[in-house]
Amino acid sequence: MTRRQRRLTLIGGSLAVLAIAAALVLNALRDSIVFFSTPTMAAEKHVPVGKRFRLGGMVEQGSLVRGDNLAISFKVSDGGATLPVTYKGILPDLFREGQGVVAEGALDAAGVFKADTVLAKHDENYMPKEVADALKKQGRWQEGSGGKPVATQGASNAPASVTQ
Amino acid sequence: MALWFVFALMTAAAIFAVLWPLGRARSDAGGTEAAVYKDQLAEVGRDAAAGLIGSPEAEAARVEISRRLLAADDTERNIPVRTSPIFRRAVAVIALIGLPLMAVAFYLPLGSPRMPDFPLAERTRAPSASEPLDNLVAQVQAHLEKNPTDGRGWSVLAPVLAKLGRFDDAVTAFRNAITYNGDNAARRADLGEAMSAAAKGVITAEAKTEFERAVALDADEVKARYFLGVAAEQDGRAAEAASIWRAMLAKAPPDAPWRPLVQAALVRVGGPSLPALSDDTMASVQGMSADDRSAMVKGMVDRLATRLKQDGNDVEGWLRLVRAYMVLGDRDKAKSALTDARQAVGSDAGKLQQLNEGLKSFGLGG
């Protein structure tokens, strides 16, 4: 083979691999990325049943109910809308009522968000970044109020729960 | 002084590092490419002898490497070595003047050369009388970090934290005091108070529970009962609040120091209760200095305003707020509260009407 032919083989091979990789990436990007929504955004967009997304917001005070066999339900609110969430398993150490949470899963037919993962990611104010951004955008965040959005306080007369 | 001496030493060392190679007459010449290729040739020889590569391949490799070796020898021999005294002198000047100047120019705005070190060992020897309250608190906290079950420690620390305005910490401390120093009504009431202080005066559901527990432990717990009244008031149940406070006053000894406070609260929730006050108590309210009284009332009005900002559905509450501002003589605030109220209940025609009806008597207009 001449130098030119060899170079062409090399370039052809590289292009083939790159094309395969590009196809894989595009395919994977279509199927396996997960969007982030707050309850309000989820309601506005009418997320179809069974479509996976990440739900972020605040765990509503007094909404956490522990059922049998590690079944757990709670409500996630962003001040505007509220979405009931069910989860089976062990919650992360840092999960608290009145604090931020991100859960991954999908809506079922009854409009309940069935989470298969509850994430413990947050900064020192127990506020996941996405949630903080979303709440700021909706004007429900007060800078400097200790990282607690105004939305979750108010007239909830639910039985108190120990948050320590 | 010692610090500047150290700085000078360090600077001298840095300057020396720049000057040292400049002053050396002969410096090492460094490695060459040729050495690498010679080794590669030897390696091919070893590999061929060990049978790792066939002899034609070894021969081809030798030819290739030899060609590189020749080329490298060529280029390397063509590099003359020169000395440029002018540049060497320039670099020396930069090192002697520029380097210290730059270091000082950078360090002075950033550093704090006058500040001594302050390690822990030195600090613990320092006299404690002159220390500010914060430091004492920190010491107690450090002690409790080691002995978290020291209930008495928590009981001492908690009210101090509350006084310092660190309500969240105070809540934790009161909780620990209850856990490790025993549960009693007074501590529950203090805990509830700290909780509501942390929530800027709003009696949260949590705080209310604490007050209820306190009353359950001791039906005569004054603080808890008072705050239960406030909770009722904040929830818009003025009558219930009034009845709680009236019951307190009825039971209270005439010289109880908190009487004026409760009476003022009673006045706030509604006029009709006024006749129930004895002449004594009226006198004691009047006995307060005017400043105290107005400060007390103002605090309560502010709390009401905060609550309404979060939950604007309470028409009665809005009316009370507007009236309070009118009484305090703050017409502007009354008007802005009115605007807020209209916005808050705007979507509900019935409530809006109720609001307007109530406002007729105020003479605010608009």
Add this chain to the structure above:
Amino acid sequence: MIAEAGHYALVLALALALIQSTVPIVGARLRDPALMNVARSTALAQLLFVGLSFVALVTLHVTSDFSVANVFENSHSMKPLLYKITGVWGNHEGSMLLWVSILALFGGLVAAFGNNLPLSLRAHVLAVQGWIAAAFYLFILITSNPFLRIANPPIEGRDLNPVLQDIGLAVHPPMLYLGYVGFSISFSFAVAALIEGRIDAAWARWVRPWTLVAWIFLTLGIAMGSYWAYYELGWGGWWFWDPVENASLMPWLAGTALLHSAVVMEKRNALKVWTILLAILTFSLSLLGTFLVRSGVLTSVHAFATDPTRGVFILLILCLFIGGSLTLYMWRASALKQGGLFAPISREGALVLNNLFLTTACATVFIGTLYPLALEVLTGDKISVGAPFFNLTFGPLFVPLLLAVPFGPLLAWKRGDLAGVAQRLMAAGIAALVAIAMVWAWTSGGAALAPLAIGLAVFVIAGAVVDLVERTSLFRSPFATAMRRARGLPRSTWGTAFAHAGVGVALIGIVCETTWNSEYIGTMKPNDVARLAGYQLKLDDITQRQGPNFREMLAQFTVSRDGDKISVMTPSKRSFTTRGSSTTEAALLSRGASQLYISLGDTAADGGIAVRIYHKPLVLLIWFGPVLMAFGGLLSLSDRRLRVGAPKPAKIASKPPRALQPAE
């Protein structure tokens, strides 16, 4: 005084870095050896001063000097001594100081042991190191200064974060940094070559030990970080495709490609332009990783720093160095002479294939990591690209790569004989088929891909063994001869075999863990028994214990199998009273390379406790593989050839060279 001396030392280091970055280049232009040698002494002095500065910060943390803001914010007098020290780099400012210290360390090593380098190349390399160092000193002094003081020193420090008090977290960042920053040397060599406009086979040999050192540390750092996440986070996961993890994986992939392409360059003087580009890209990805982690653009457990001015500053450094070096590359690369020829089927061809797949895999990770960020900036949509994406892209790319791994070392240079190599790999192929059949039979059907993947891993391992057997002609000649030949083999050959086998070992661990991992999640009360993978785990007792600064709830499990008691496991949950926070301490029990893993959840009202138990078959192989790879790298590093040309024996890999002489 310590604080101020440390601060001043850092400023002096900046001044020295600025001199180091200019004078040697002028010297190289003028061909003045004295000016060129300024690079050497300033690099060493710079190392001295940064070292002083770092030691000063460690001292301040150890003595709990809260008049220093950094100590006040990130330390506490009650911390155990070890965590006072490791807390130095547990925060942004301290970790950046560690970063530049390691940068200066590598610069100092080149200055001290680079005797075999031509004078002008060494001057250029150290000057480029000086640029990088100066940029980061400025960054530290202006935006993240660890030596700022507090006028009225508080009595107690702020931080006692229990999650950060862990030995894994203590060792993992320095390891990673040694890897990240080590690639700066390859970068500096590449830029130096571009400035000089001349590059030859010798360059590849000179740069090889530095690339190897960085690669070894990065391999170990990644493995250690993964193991830390596995036992500390209590989820039993070992790789999350978290952007922070990806940030360390990308330079690793590019660095691995660089190691391989540099071999082609060293032996055949080919792929020069490509190797230079890889060296630039590898360090650029390291810088990108630093940017991602340090600027706080990510949502991640690792991103503690969230100050935008810092982010912008690092972004500027990033653009300056990546943009600058790539511009220089485009300008000068065409001037570099082309090297040797080779056929597509040859050792060179195999290494090109390796490079192609590694860089493509690296590119997919790059896209998966940065696409969410780009999308958020452009459209405001927030998405997360998780494990499914990487499994779908990364996995398929690695299969052909691993298939090709055993062929590479057996192919001849220039023109290889594929059929001959295939014949020699027959044994490895048979071993793989047997493994597939056995796994298939043992698991009685089930996931079809897993046995195939195990077969692939066995093929890679057996291929490495075949390579050694072929080179020593173990079964064709008397045993003693084979042994003699084995001793005569270059250490880098052994290194290659170990590193390749390590890949296979890790793959077995990964496949077994993900496919046959079983878990039990439920509420247990004392005397309840959980059954998992043939083990019985009985919850004996739940007890409370008072720790030094926490209360601990311990659960004691008796593990038995077929009625025989094996061991006792005690997972726990700690609550830190003063902070009101809690951590989960998982309990691990190794059985061979497999592990049982228990972590606790919340206690229920009726006295039961939520328990999560995993059985992870062969999970330890996941980390044993990288250790094997790093060991291979170490063997390669000790190869005598890397020290050739040194007037004095260099001490970087101080093995007695005599022992390595071939016996012939």
